[in-house]
Amino acid sequence: MPESPHASRFTAPTRWVGVVTLPGFSLLAQACAIEPLMVANQLAGRRLYRVDVFTPSGEAVASQAALCLAPDAPLADLPDTLDLLVLCAPTPLPVGHEPVVTACAERLASRGVTLVGVGGGAELLARAGVLDGYRATLPWQCFAEVARDHPRVRLSRQLFEIDRSRLTCGGGTAAMDMMMTLIAAHHGSALAERVSEHFVLERIRMADDPAPLPLRSQRDNAPAALRDAVQLMEANIEEPLTTHELAAHLGISRRQLERLFKKHLQAVPGRYYLDLRLQAARRLLRDSDLPVGEIAMKTGFSSPAHFSTAYRNHFGATPREERL
Secondary structure, three states: OOOOOOHHHOOOOOEEEEEEEOOOOOHHHHHHHHHHHHHHHHHHOOOOEEEEEEEOOOOOEEOOOOOEEOOOEEHHHOOOOOOEEEEEEOOOOOOOOHHHHHHHHHHHHHOOOEEEEEEHHHHHHHHHOOOOOOEEOOOHHHHHHHHHHOOOOEEOOEOEEEEOOEEEEOOOOHHHHHHHHHHHHHHOHHHHHHHHHHOOOOOOOOOOOEOOOHHHHOOOOOOHHHHHHHHHHHHOOOOOOOHHHHHHHHOOOHHHHHHHHHHHHOOOHHHHHHHHHHHHHHHHHHHOOOOHHHHHHHOOOOOHHHHHHHHHHHHOOOHHHHOO
């Protein structure tokens, strides 16, 4: 049967996604960025997303796992008419590809294309200057360097960031949550939830779910005092220790402890500790039926009112609104 001439009024147009893949990329991160779009097509019964893969030379590039990916075209053929540009790159970035990739990102940004940085791709967007004034998150390995060299980027420690036409994540499975959130924005939460179910996921993680603590990935390199401080914080959520008490337990001065947190985590101990407690509270709000007052006590707040104020300041909603 021929398609009705009025069908386009009721059918969302296909979005064209260009994926730029650089040598050493993570197969997991790239699959987590692309597969949700393909599954959305399958579940919707029509092509919501067209995905084309580009590499610098147009030749296959090897992943971190030494498996090769064949592209559709070279980077020189990257069209300006894309709806989304996804950069997938490793950390540290491969040598020799930055100028051409950042030039493409700048060009497409000027044309209003949505830019997505996955893993080292987020760092490339920062280097291109197209994250200036935007919230963004990055792989922990390059966080301090980007914070120093690109102070206009509003860096966060969230699982992923979606700020207007810029999407960033540190890589891994966070890319899947980010792209499913994008699908929900484009086509509704019902389709995004079906995509989540397809991957046998309990739920789509929100952007402000806690990102993996960097220390857990670099315990051998982090100072022992900092590792011990974080462990003490995690073990004392219900009855928080003061910064003085933490330092005393560790046998160092408060000033030394503050310097460690600033150097390695870009945070002061008290703020970092509060973030840990609020994230614990959020998990309890979402995953338990405990009364809000009891959750406040379990996460070290002196009163429900104090808990509600701190929670709203951090997440933009009260604990009771979190459960609506």
